[in-house]
Structure formats: C-alpha cells, structure tokens
Amino acid sequence: MTLPLRAHRAHQTLQSDTDWSWLSQWRSQAWSTFADTPWPTRKTEDFKYTPLKSLTNTDWELPTGSAKGTGRGVEFENWPRTVLTLIDGRLTDHDELPEGVTVKLLSKASAEDRVRFEQRLEAGLADNKQLFSLVNQALLSEVVWIEIAANQQLEKPLHINQIISSGAQQRVIPVRVLVDVANSARATLVETFSSEADGPVFINPITELMLADNARLTHYHLLMEQGDVRHLGAVQAQLGAYANLNAFHMALGGVLKRKDITVYHRGSGAELNLNGVYLPRGKEHIDYHTCLEHEVPHCTSQEVFRGIIGDQAKAVFNGRIHIHKDAQKTLAQLSNKNLLTSHQAEVDTKPELEIYADDVKCAHGATISQLEQKSLFYFLARGISRPEAEVMLSFGFINELLEGLEDEPVRLLLRPVLANLFAKEDIWARHLL
Amino acid sequence: MLKIDNLTAQVEDLTILNGLSLEVKPGEVHAIMGPNGAGKSTLGNVLAGRDGYTVTGGTVEFDGKNLFDLEAEERARAGIFLAFQYPVEIPGVSNMEFLKASVDAIRTARGEEPMSSMDFIKLARAKCKEVDLPQDFLKRGVNEGFSGGEKKRNELLQMMLLEPRLCILDETDSGLDIDALQVVAKGVNDLRSPDRGIIVVTHYQRLLDFIIPDYVHVLAKGRIVKSGDKSLALELEKHGYSWIDEEVA
Ligand SMILES: Nc1ncnc2c1ncn2[C@@H]1O[C@H](COP(=O)(O)OP(=O)(O)O)[C@@H](O)[C@H]1O
Ligand SMILES: [Mg+2]
Numbered sequence: 001m002t003l004p005l006r007a008h009r010a011h012q013t014l015q016s017d018t019d020w021s022w023l024s025q026w027r028s029q030a031w032s033t034f035a036d037t038p039w040p041t042r043k044t045e046d047f048k049y050t051p052l053k054s055l056t057n058t059d060w061e062l063p064t065g066s067a068k069g070t071g072r073g074v075e076f077e078n079w080p081r082t083v084l085t086l087i088d089g090r091l092t093d094h095d096e097l098p099e100g101v102t103v104k105l106l107s108k109a110s111a112e113d114r115v116r117f118e119q120r121l122e123a124g125l126a127d128n129k130q131l132f133s134l135v136n137q138a139l140l141s142e143v144v145w146i147e148i149a150a151n152q153q154l155e156k157p158l159h160i161n162q163i164i165s166s167g168a169q170q171r172v173i174p175v176r177v178l179v180d181v182a183n184s185a186r187a188t189l190v191e192t193f194s195s196e197a198d199g200p201v202f203i204n205p206i207t208e209l210m211l212a213d214n215a216r217l218t219h220y221h222l223l224m225e226q227g228d229v230r231h232l233g234a235v236q237a238q239l240g241a242y243a244n245l246n247a248f249h250m251a252l253g254g255v256l257k258r259k260d261i262t263v264y265h266r267g268s269g270a271e272l273n274l275n276g277v278y279l280p281r282g283k284e285h286i287d288y289h290t291c292l293e294h295e296v297p298h299c300t301s302q303e304v305f306r307g308i309i310g311d312q313a314k315a316v317f318n319g320r321i322h323i324h325k326d327a328q329k330t331l332a333q334l335s336n337k338n339l340l341t342s343h344q345a346e347v348d349t350k351p352e353l354e355i356y357a358d359d360v361k362c363a364h365g366a367t368i369s370q371l372e373q374k375s376l377f378y379f380l381a382r383g384i385s386r387p388e389a390e391v392m393l394s395f396g397f398i399n400e401l402l403e404g405l406e407d408e409p410v411r412l413l414l415r416p417v418l419a420n421l422f423a424k425e426d427i428w429a430r431h432l433l
Numbered sequence: 434m435l436k437i438d439n440l441t442a443q444v445e446d447l448t449i450l451n452g453l454s455l456e457v458k459p460g461e462v463h464a465i466m467g468p469n470g471a472g473k474s475t476l477g478n479v480l481a482g483r484d485g486y487t488v489t490g491g492t493v494e495f496d497g498k499n500l501f502d503l504e505a506e507e508r509a510r511a512g513i514f515l516a517f518q519y520p521v522e523i524p525g526v527s528n529m530e531f532l533k534a535s536v537d538a539i540r541t542a543r544g545e546e547p548m549s550s551m552d553f554i555k556l557a558r559a560k561c562k563e564v565d566l567p568q569d570f571l572k573r574g575v576n577e578g579f580s581g582g583e584k585k586r587n588e589l590l591q592m593m594l595l596e597p598r599l600c601i602l603d604e605t606d607s608g609l610d611i612d613a614l615q616v617v618a619k620g621v622n623d624l625r626s627p628d629r630g631i632i633v634v635t636h637y638q639r640l641l642d643f644i645i646p647d648y649v650h651v652l653a654k655g656r657i658v659k660s661g662d663k664s665l666a667l668e669l670e671k672h673g674y675s676w677i678d679e680e681v682a
Binding site: 381385388392398399400431 | 481
C-alpha cells in the first residue's frame with residue numbers, strides 16, 4: 001500500500017465539497033504530482049533512514065464537523081500571549097488580536113480575500129517536489145494567514161496552539177500557517193503541537209515565514225505530541241535584507257516525526273540563528289532535514305542541533321548548506337551533536353555542503369558520542385551515583401541550548417518536561433526539577 | 434585513617450606508581466612534592482577510584498577497610514575528597530544543581546536527611562563568600578568559563594560543603610595569585626581538625642608558608658623517596674629535585 005491509495009478518498013471528499021475552482025484545481029495539481037511520485041523506498045535518498053511504513057496501514061480521513069476536545073494544549077506560565085487555538089487543524093478560538101496583526105482563514109475567505117489567498121499561496125515557498133508539501137497542498141482545507149504590519153513591535157508573542165483532539169483517530173490533518181512579517185516589524189511566534197488522541201493520527205503541518213527587509217522574528221516550533229502520532233511537515237522561511245530569524249525547534253514523543261526546515265536568504269545582510277533539540281525514546285523516530293539556501297551575499301547562518309537518542313529509538317539529521325554562486329561573504333556554521341544513551345539507539349547524521357561561491361566561511365561538524373568519562377568521574381568523585389550522574393549530564397547536554405533561549409517562560413516550560421524525560425526513575429532527576 | 438602499602442599502579446600498561454607507601458593519621462597534614470610526571474596526580478586518581486588506572490600490587494586501607502572494595506562514588510561517600518588538578522567544565526549543569534546533588538548524596542550516605550533547598554542555598558552562598566567567588570557562580574554551568582583560579586576556588590567550595598574525612602588537594606595552588614593562594618590556605622586551615630586527614634600535593638613551597646604541614650614527602654618515579662618535616666620543602670625549593678635523585682641512586 002502507498003499513501004496516495006490510503007488518502008485518495010480524503011482528497012475526493014474534499015474536492016467535491018468546494019465551489020472555489022482555483023482551490024480545487026490547485027489541490028488536484030498537487031494530487032496528481034503526488035500520486036505520480038514513486039512511493040519512497042529505502043533507496044530514496046530523502047527517506048533513506050526514515051521508513052514511511054507506519055503511514056500506509058491506515059485509511060486516512062479528513063476531520064469532519066466541529067472538533068471535539070477539552071484539552072488546552074500547551075500552556076506557559078506567566079507569559080501573556082495572543083493565543084490562537086487550532087484543534088485538528090481548525091481555528092476554534094483566538095484572543096483579541098493586537099494592533100497591526102490580521103488573521104485570515106482560507107475556509108472563511110470572502111470573494112476578495114480569495115484573490116489574495118490565490119496570489120499568496122502561489123507565491124509561497126512550499127517545495128513542489130517535497131512529498132509532504134504535496135500532501136499538504138493536495139489535502140489543503142485550512143490556511144491560517146497572519147500578517148504583521150510594517151514597523152509593528154509586538155509586545156506579546158503570538159502562540160499558535162495546535163491540539164490534536166481525542167476524536168482524531170485515523171485523521172490526516174493538513175494545515176498551513178503563513179506568517180508574513182512586514183518591513184521592520186518585530187514579533188515572537190510560538191507554535192506548539194500536542195495530542196489527546198490515542199489512535200493513529202497523521203498531522204501534516206506547513207509553516208511559512210516571510211520576513212521582509214529588517215524584520216525580526218523569534219520562532220519556537222515545539223513538537224510535543226505523544227503516542228500514536230505521525231508528524232510530517234515543513235517549516236519554510238524567507239529572509240529579506242537585514243532580516244533576522246531566531247528559531248528554536250524541539251521534537252519529542254510520538255511514533256514518527258519528520259520536519260524539513262528550509263531557509264532562503266534572499267536579502268543581503270540577513271541573519272539566521274537556527275537551533276534545535278530532539279529526544280526520541282522507546283521506539284520513536286525523529287528526523288530533521290534542514291537546508292540553508294544562501295542566495296545572496298553577506299548573510300549569516302548559525303545552526304546548532306543536538307539530539308539524545310535512548311532505548312531503541314532512532315534519529316536522523318540531515319544538514320544541508322547550499323551557497324549559491326552570488327552569495328559571497330557568506331558565513332555559515334552548522335553543528336550537530338548526538339548522544340546515544342543505549343546500545344540499541346541509532347542516529348544517522350549527514351552533512352551536505354554545496355558551495356559555489358569562493359569567498360565564504362563555512363563550517364560543518366557532526367558528532368555521535370557517549371557521555372564523557374572525565375565528566376562522569378567528576379560526578380562520581382563527589383559521591384553522586386552513576387545513574388544520577390548520567391541523567392544530569394545528558395540533561396546538561398540539551399540544557400545548554402535551552403539556556404540560550406531568549407524567553408524565560410519557554411525555558412521554564414521545557415526544563416521540567418525534558419528533565420522528566422531523562423529520569424528513568426524520578427529520583428535521578430530530582431536535582432534538575 | 435589512610436594506609437598505603439607498597440602500591441603499584443599502571444596507566445595503559447605503563448607502571449606509574451611503583452612501590453608507594455604512605456600513612457596519614459587523623460589530624461595530620463601531609464604535603465607531597467615532586468617533579469612533573471612523578472605520579473602525584475596518578476596517586477590522587479587511584480585513591481579516588483578513577484577508571485583507567487590498574488592497581489597491580491600493594492594495599493590501601495581507609496578506616497581499616499580495603500579501599501579497592503569501594504566504587505568511586507562509595508569512596509566519596511566514605512569521606513574521600515579529591516580536589517582536581519584540572520576541574521572539568523560541564524556546561525548545561527548549574528553549579529548549584531551539582532553541589533546540591535553532591536551534598537545530598539553524601540548526607541544520605543551518612544544517614545542524614547537531604548537539605549531543604551532554602552537551607553542549601555543559604556549555606557552555598559555563605560561558602561561562596563568564604564572562597565571569594567561571586568554568588569552568580571552558583572547559577573553558572575559547573576566550571577563553565579571559569580578562570581583557572583576560579584576553578585580551584587570552586588573545588589575548595591565543594592570541599593567545604595562536603596566536609597570530607599580525607600582531603601586530597603592536587604595542585605590546588607597552581608595558577609593562583611597570592612590573594613587567591615591565601616583564600617585557599619585559609620579554607621584548608623579552617624578544615625584542619627583532629628579527625629580529618631589532609632594531603633596537599635603541590636609543586637611549590639610557597640603554599641606551605643600558609644598551610645604548615647606535619648610531614649613533607651618527595652614523590653619521584655612512582656614512590657615516596659624521602660620524607661621529612663616542613664624544612665624538607667625549603668631544601669627542595671633551594672636545591673631542586675636532582676639531589677634527591679642522586680641520593681636515591
Ligand atoms: N591517562 C593517562 N594516560 C597516559 N599516561 C598517563 C595518564 N595519566 C598519567 N599518565 C602518565 O603518568 C605519569 C605520571 O603522571 P601524573 O600522575 O599526572 O604526574 P604528576 O601529577 O606528578 O605531574 C606521566 O608520565 C603521565 O604522562
Ligand atoms: Mg599532576
């Protein structure tokens with residue numbers, strides 16, 4: 001079985017239900033490319049280490065009717081935010097929007113909005129060759145389009161709180177979030193994903209970030225769904241001149257997570273900070289594919305991803321840096337470090353450097369390691385037991401990146417979540433909590 | 434309390450300690466001096482139970498028990514403390530967490546209750562002051578970005594909090610300016626007590642102006658080749674180590 005067979009009915013049901021001919025055409029275009037693309041096997045480069053078998057055992061349906069759910073998703077303490085709640089890909093609730101922020105929904109687009117949506121989606125960054133961008137387009141039923149007007153400095157972060165409801169078994173949830181930050185505007189965007197479902201779910205979210213000249217965005221993209229959830233999606237960003245994107249990604253829990261992150265440097269002087277952590281355990285599988293497209297001169301990218309892989313879990317990290325021939329004076333650095341905490345854990349990390357400009361500074365490092373003996377001994381020599389030392393050291397390896405986060409409330413939310421994750425027995429994490 | 438008899442030990446098939454004997458009784462302060470590469474740090478590491486060191490002969494008794502029956506963490510809990518020559522940096526783990534985990538482990542081993550967080554913070558702050566480290570060092574990663582001297586003072590801070598039975602200071606004085614040296618000396622002198630043994634490994638006589646040892650030993654080629662009182666340290670300062678080589682030969 002392949003995914004197109006498993007999702008065909010969902011696509012058809014969707015198509016029969018719209019009077020918007022552009023949209024229906026746009027979806028069927030994607031559908032036919034998707035259906036014609038050979039289903040990935042072990043030999044397919046892009047999915048070499050990430051088998052998609054768990055997607056092909058279920059006949060996926062789109063969510064119907066109003067979403068049920070009592071959960072509140074991910075909450076932050078003492079952090080005033082503008083929250084937009086999406087349950088099963090539908091906006092169910094939102095706080096009052098601050099000045100200079102507009103939100104439009106594809107599902108509620110007026111005739112005149114439709115024209116704008118068409119233009120915006122067609123000019124989008126989605127990669128038409130990327131399998132799960134195609135799925136998203138072929139099944140697209142909702143787009144949340146956020147625009148932040150020029151020069152706006154948002155005081156409160158925007159929080160897109162995505163919740164998979166308890167009724168979402170066997171659902172495929174395609175959702176697209178567009179965030180356009182206009183010239184010299186400044187904002188923080190928090191995206192969280194959580195799940196209450198206990199049956200199989202396939203969530204397929206795409207986030208597109210357009211940063212105009214001098215725009216600044218701090219972006220958190222936190223995948224926290226547990227259980228029988230497959231999360232396959234992408235984040236695409238475009239940076240204008242002197243734009244600054246400061247992004248933090250995290251993935252933990254769920255049977256399968258795959259995120260393709262692509263950043264296009266399209267204006268001179270753009271700056272990117274891209275950090276992330278992934279922590280698969282049990283039999284979980286987490287795959288990050290990142291790609292930095294340096295198309296113009298004088299841009300910088302600093303990327304650090306760290307993973308801790310335990311039990312029989314598996315992680316994949318593919319970090320690509322592509323420096324186009326005009327992108328002189330690029331500074332790009334990527335580091336990926338992995339810690340295996342069990343003999344059956346596995347990681348495949350692969351750097352890909354493609355450099356066509358001659359005057360650039362580019363560094364790339366990937367390591368897989370065990371805990372350092374000399375650090376471990378330092379703990380033992382202070383009377384701390386080996387298991388507690390291992391927990392504290394592993395946590396420290398990830399916590400180093402948390403310490404660098406701009407927003408204390410995010411750190412306060414994630415710290416205990418991660419500390420608990422390390423504690424095989426709670427007692428070993430007691431000094432972290 | 435510590436009785437080392439004819440100890441031999443190897444690192445990677447190389448014999449480093451070669452028939453070393455030394456006895457430390459409660460209340461005594463012993464200084465160990467010796468040229469670079471003599472095996473001073475190796476002795477500390479073997480006593481503390483570091484992996485990678487193979488004991489090939491001899492015995493070590495600590496409080497009447499065979500030390501080698503204990504794992505590294507058990508030795509620490511029994512009261513052995515090694516102040517590292519090169520303290521390790523552990524980014525991502527705060528000094529406070531590390532200290533609390535350590536103090537709790539030691540207290541639990543002594544049959545005491547773990548300290549409340551509040552009490553512990555108070556105590557840690559007070560000790561910080563004593564070793565002249567700013568309090569925000571407690572929040573920073575363990576030794577992360579600390580200067581050489583700050584790392585050594587952090588070792589001293591740990592030692593004060595843990596109140597060990599036997600302190601082994603491995604060149605805690607090296608790289609310190611005179612002020613820092615006095616801070617360390619005061620810390621050590623405050624810890625002197627009738628039921629505590631102290632071994633000070635040092636390269637320079639300088640420290641012994643402030644910490645007056647009961648005994649001075651010269652460690653060369655893996656064993657104690659000469660012992661004496663503090664005047665031996667002065668002699669070494671004047672004449673170096675070569676005369677001992679000759680004497681031993
Ligand atoms: N982990 C190790 N691996 C290899 N050689 C070591 C190791 N530790 C110590 N040595 C060797 O053992 C000898 C003694 O070292 P050390 O105990 O550090 O001397 P000291 O502290 O007296 O300067 C030196 O020759 C050193 O190179
Ligand atoms: Mg040494």
